[in-house]
Amino acid sequence: MKRLMIGTSWKMNKPLSQAMAWCDALATQLPPVLHPAVQPFFIPPFTAIAPVTAFLKAHNLPCLTGAQNMHQDEAGAWTGEISASMIAETGATLVEMGHSERRGAFNETDAAINDKVHTALRHGLRPLVCIGDSGDEKRWGVSVETVVRQMKIALYGLSAEQAKQTLIAYEPIWAIGEHGTPATPEQAAEIHQALRSALCALYGREEGQQISLLYGGSVNLQNCVELVSEDNIDGLFIGRSAWEAAGYCAIVQRVVQDFITKAQ
Numbered sequence: 001m002k003r004l005m006i007g008t009s010w011k012m013n014k015p016l017s018q019a020m021a022w023c024d025a026l027a028t029q030l031p032p033v034l035h036p037a038v039q040p041f042f043i044p045p046f047t048a049i050a051p052v053t054a055f056l057k058a059h060n061l062p063c064l065t066g067a068q069n070m071h072q073d074e075a076g077a078w079t080g081e082i083s084a085s086m087i088a089e090t091g092a093t094l095v096e097m098g099h100s101e102r103r104g105a106f107n108e109t110d111a112a113i114n115d116k117v118h119t120a121l122r123h124g125l126r127p128l129v130c131i132g133d134s135g136d137e138k139r140w141g142v143s144v145e146t147v148v149r150q151m152k153i154a155l156y157g158l159s160a161e162q163a164k165q166t167l168i169a170y171e172p173i174w175a176i177g178e179h180g181t182p183a184t185p186e187q188a189a190e191i192h193q194a195l196r197s198a199l200c201a202l203y204g205r206e207e208g209q210q211i212s213l214l215y216g217g218s219v220n221l222q223n224c225v226e227l228v229s230e231d232n233i234d235g236l237f238i239g240r241s242a243w244e245a246a247g248y249c250a251i252v253q254r255v256v257q258d259f260i261t262k263a264q
């Protein structure tokens with residue numbers, strides 16, 4: 001079984017004091033429920049990445065951390081942006097890119113995401129690329145084309161080795177946030193199957209199978225087990241349901257009890 005990536009981005013939430021309170025809660029609640037087949041990851045706002053990463057290390061918690069965005073250039077006159085080397089020196093090893101909130105509100109394009117992927121890899125960071133279809137694209141029946149296109153552009157120019165460092169998160173826009181409707185496991189599985197086929201066509205069957213495909217969008221305690229039970233879903237990228245450490249740990253516990261231990 002592939003190690004399941006289960007993580008959360010806090011988006012623009014949790015100033016440092018709240019971030020550290022979350023860490024304190026995690027340090028007591030995660031160890032009793034964690035399993036080696038789960039790889040936790042956390043994506044705080046920029047100001048909390050270094051202290052959260054240091055805290056996790058000091059407490060021997062085997063968790064990865066990442067940033068929510070990164071500029072594709074090495075350095076320069078980009079007021080308000082942050083570079084790969086700045087992220088790398090926080091101790092983070094992941095960098096999220098292409099979330100629909102960034103594509104929508106900050107005009108992040110597929111071409112820019114491809115540049116970011118290359119820059120991140122050059123700096124030893126693993127890109128976590130979000131892709132997703134809108135409600136209209138779903139209604140028009142073009143979800144598969146939409147997300148396969150986004151993924152192929154994001155991965156353009158990568159070797160199979162580099163592609164294996166990259167994580168893809170399918171996050172249907174219609175499923176994200178308070179007003180979202182979670183994808184059913186069948187809906188998610190159909191898209192993940194199409195993504196897997198595209199990855200195998202690009203990199204060969206064996207390599208394509210090794211690239212992690214995460215699902216995100218209204219993941220919660222009720223749907224987490226059904227989602228990870230799908231063959232091509234290798235992890236969960238969670239928002240609101242994991243913003244309390246207790247909520248995050250409850251999801252990990254449920255996945256371990258009702259999926260991992262049963263599958264072994």
Ligand code: PGA
Pocket residue numbers: 009171175176177178180216217218219237238239240241
């Ligand atoms: P949500 O957010 O779980 O709160 O729907 C998911 C996301 O935006 O990644």
